Amino acid sequence: MAPPLIAPDAVYWFSDGSHRGREAVLSAIAETFATIRDDIYQIDALEWITHSNGRAVCRYRFTWTGTVDGQPRSGTGCGTNVLVNNAGAWQLLHEHLSA
Template identity: 60%
Template sequence: MRQYEQATNAHEIDRVVPLIAEDAVYWFSDGSYRGVAEITGAIERTSATIRDEAYGIGDLEWVVLTADHAVCRYRFSWTGIVDGRPRSGAGRGTNVVVKRDGTWKMRHEHLST
């Protein structure tokens, strides 16, 4: 999750894509996205809307942790510039992570505010 948080804060989609499973499904407040293309499109739209975003994950709890699967829940927060004005937000997240070819990848993400 820390690697995912750091990749998100780098604002370089090429750092985030390798961390997402091909068959991933993400649920965001603005809709549901299936597969890497839809998910990266949603992430890129958010990046274009929120300039200089700083995204943080806190209160991380691993509720399932096996050799090939993990589930966590956490609180997230963000700050940035929207329409030229400072903005911020926060919410809750749940992620399902799977190990594929020796690498942990996001299989599902659910963010809610």
């Protein structure tokens, strides 16, 4: 079985709040997918700020479209991700999304 993609001690900062720990992050992501139907999420302008055998950091721009409460919605913003190599498996340790 593959290790989880989200680190156990992950911290995610979204426009609507912060979430600490894998379970809290997974719950926030599930709530987002339950709220936004037919979600299309795209990233571009991806830049790897730094990377080594143990850590990597990237930043990017994102756009999304979908349906919320039966109405078409969309948004844009910037994101930053910190990945760590835990025993040979890359995991997301931190994500910061802002509109």
